[in-house]
Structure formats: C-alpha cells, structure tokens
Amino acid sequence: MTKGILIFAHNNEYVDYAKLALVSGSLAKKYLKMPISLVTDKHTLEWIKKSKIDSDINNVFEQIIEVPPPVTNNNRHLYDGKDKSLVPFTNINRCSAYDLTPYDTTLLIDSDFLIFSDALNNYWDVCDDVLIAESVVDAVGQHRLGHLDHHISDTGIKMRWATTVMFEKNEKTRRFFNLISYIKDEYEMFADLFRFNPLQYRNDISFSIAKHIMDGYTEAETYHLPTLLTVLDRDILIDVKNKDLIFLFDEKNETLAGKIQGRDVHIMNKQSLIRNASNILESI
Amino acid sequence: MDKRLQEALEFSKYKNTFNIQHKTLKEKADAQLTYGHNGGLFKIDQSLITFVQMLIDQDRIKNVVLLDYNNNPTLVEDLNEFKDEIFDRYFSVVNEFYASVTEMKKSRSVEKLLDL
Numbered sequence: 001m002t003k004g005i006l007i008f009a010h011n012n013e014y015v016d017y018a019k020l021a022l023v024s025g026s027l028a029k030k031y032l033k034m035p036i037s038l039v040t041d042k043h044t045l046e047w048i049k050k051s052k053i054d055s056d057i058n059n060v061f062e063q064i065i066e067v068p069p070p071v072t073n074n075n076r077h078l079y080d081g082k083d084k085s086l087v088p089f090t091n092i093n094r095c096s097a098y099d100l101t102p103y104d105t106t107l108l109i110d111s112d113f114l115i116f117s118d119a120l121n122n123y124w125d126v127c128d129d130v131l132i133a134e135s136v137v138d139a140v141g142q143h144r145l146g147h148l149d150h151h152i153s154d155t156g157i158k159m160r161w162a163t164t165v166m167f168e169k170n171e172k173t174r175r176f177f178n179l180i181s182y183i184k185d186e187y188e189m190f191a192d193l194f195r196f197n198p199l200q201y202r203n204d205i206s207f208s209i210a211k212h213i214m215d216g217y218t219e220a221e222t223y224h225l226p227t228l229l230t231v232l233d234r235d236i237l238i239d240v241k242n243k244d245l246i247f248l249f250d251e252k253n254e255t256l257a258g259k260i261q262g263r264d265v266h267i268m269n270k271q272s273l274i275r276n277a278s279n280i281l282e283s284i
Numbered sequence: 285m286d287k288r289l290q291e292a293l294e295f296s297k298y299k300n301t302f303n304i305q306h307k308t309l310k311e312k313a314d315a316q317l318t319y320g321h322n323g324g325l326f327k328i329d330q331s332l333i334t335f336v337q338m339l340i341d342q343d344r345i346k347n348v349v350l351l352d353y354n355n356n357p358t359l360v361e362d363l364n365e366f367k368d369e370i371f372d373r374y375f376s377v378v379n380e381f382y383a384s385v386t387e388m389k390k391s392r393s394v395e396k397l398l399d400l
Binding site for chain 2: 124258262
C-alpha cells in the first residue's frame, strides 16, 4: 500500500500557485516524510522553468502530473490585507484527484496549507475511506468567523474544508469523487437543492455535499482530519524567523501582531505567503 | 490622549498578542495529543492514561479492545507498548507547552513575545 501527498497548482496571472506548491510541498515532505506529487498544467510548467524554480520543484516532487489547464469563468476576490483583486479561480479540478493520484492512500492538500508538524501522520491508517477537515478555527478567535464558515448556507448542511482531504483508493471513494464531479457539473441544481449561493464554485461545498450524501444524508459520526487553523486573507504574513510565522492580524480594524509556530496552518492571504516564500524555504 | 488610557491600551495590545499565542500553543498541544493506533484515533488525556494504567495493573495487557474517541472498538495488541507511547507523547507535549507558556509569561512586551 503506497501513501503519498498530492498538491494541485494551476497558475493564473495573479497567483503563482507553483511557488506556493513548492513551499507547501517542501514543508509537507520535511514534516510528514512522505513522497509528494504535483498536478499542474503546461503553462504553469513553463512558468516554473522561466522563474527558475524547476530544479527545486523536481527535488521536492517525485512525480509531476501534467493535465490540461482548467477552463473556468469563475472569479473570486482575493484579499491581501486591505487590498483586493478579482482573480480567476482555476482550482476546479480537484475532483480528478482520485484518477490522478499515484498513491493507494493520498493526502490531498491545498498549496496554501503549510505543514509544520507530523500530526497528519496519525490519520493514514484510520478506518475510514475519506477524511476531510471538519471545521476551521481562526488564529485570532472564532468571533471573526461567521455562520457561512461552518455551513454551506444559512439553512444548509455543515461545511467541510477540502483544504485537507485524505482518501484511500477503493470503490466507495471512486463513487465519492465521481459524485463531486457531478456536483461541479450541475452546481446550480445542487445550489437549489442545498440552498447555497452558486455564483462562485467552491470545492469545499462540493466536498461537503458529497460527504453528506455518501454518509446517508446524515451528520454521521465519522472520523475527520484535524480542525484547520486558519489565518484570514485580511491578515498579513510579514516575516518568518526560524520556524515562527509572524503575522499582522486585522482585529476590528485594529492591527495586532502575533506568531504561530509548530502548527499546521492554512494561510488564505496567498500574496503575503508568496512574498515570504524564500524565507520559508530557507528555514526548512 | 490621557497617559493612563494610553498605557491601558498598550497593555491591551500586549494581552491580545499574548492570548493569540497562548491559544495557538494550546491548539498545537491538542493536535499533538491525538494518537492514531491500529485504525483508531485516541485523544491522549489523563483519563485515557489512568484507564490504561488500571488495565495494566489488572494484568489485562494482550489483545485489549479500547473504545477510541469516536467510540469505535480498536484492538491494542500490547497495552504496555501503547502505554509507553501515550505516556511519552503526553509528557513531551505537556512539558513543551509548559516551557513555551513560561517563556511567554516572561516576555512583557509585544516585541519580546514575537522575538523581534
């Protein structure tokens, strides 16, 4: 039984997902000591060469799996502190993880999820086919999160966070990923059924619905991956010292300083993560 | 601004930074105290440690079934090995947590809290 980690990276003109994947993959390889593969496209591969990170990418990832660039008219606002940009959301092909992964058991992580511990190694042998992060916790406090961070809509089911997903290849998970693909294709119909806003496609919503259906339309007492420690995109990663990530947190329009160390963390402000990519890579 | 108010606000900022760090350290300890064994997941806490030690004292050591945190039965083939693992992990995590909090309490400014 092979085990490994899978990361998707499809660059757009605003976000260098390849660089994020390099940071995220390097940390995951260091702390989990597992092989890692990258799913990407030819444009991103060209950029990897052009930006001269190809040798680093080849050192970190044992396999680079090239797929066609995802086509999307899906846009979303990305914040970098108080600045915001409307950017294309290209990360829509995660439902193909089942077919693309070279591993029997796969940990699928977002490229903005940084691993600083071996906590996820506890979950490889847990008796469940699909494990997803059950909830999020905000680095500053839960008061900064809203109902829609925990549910897919005002009246909807619980939100699972597809930032981290672990799955074993078998018939049940094949059906699970096929269902996610169907939900993606029929997103508006599912929005009617589950009463969420379909304007922007979200992997978290598709995974949440698929899990809900596969669990028999219940809030089943199943295993799940650890709660995600999340730093919001209005917070800014300003420095990395040794293994400490130093942030400026936006708290009720005031700025608070704080640091996170030794804890796996989901950093939603991608631009500030890219600005500090070299510092993080040097600290590994 | 009145000096008394300014001092209070400065302390308030320090306290907010302190609380964020304390919270993330606590969550880090919580994550480290989750232990996967033979398909089950256990939260290592004082009651698990006490229960396991009690079973060992009763000579129930081989092929013991424990309920994990989802109340699923999990076979532990050798409870002594299991106990050694959870003891080691519990004390290394709690000692690290203690050292970090003690260090934080000595830092009386935001700059020192952040090692700037």
